Amino acid sequence: MRKALTVFDQFRKDEDGAALIEYSVLLGIVLTAVVATITLVGTWVSGKWTALNTAL
Template identity: 40%
Template sequence: MKSILKNFRVFAAEEDGVALTEYLILLGLLVGGVIATVGLAGESLDGAWSSWSTFWGGLPGPGGGGDTGGDTGGTGGTGGTGGTG
């Protein structure tokens, strides 16, 4: 137990240890704040993301819009010409 206390005192006496501890506390507070905010506003965020998804999904593509895929109707082939045999 004494060695743990001794190591803690040495760590606390160094400036690097104190600065690291401060940054870790700030990081923990920021992460906790983000988690709490997302947790409290989760339903609103879900609605906002769905709205954006619908908006972006309805825009035309880079080709200028319209349906460019699928069957175009075509003629289906030239048929046979018979033999000369």
């Protein structure tokens, strides 16, 4: 039982897990921004392409 408590105490003091979670959240935010940007640019290009085809 003492060994389990020691392992649990070491796990609680370890900050690598917290850093991993922080980087994961940051990666999620960046990916969301990239996907939103690509979607908006794609919509804009599609509108310009349609306008060009109509003009021709």
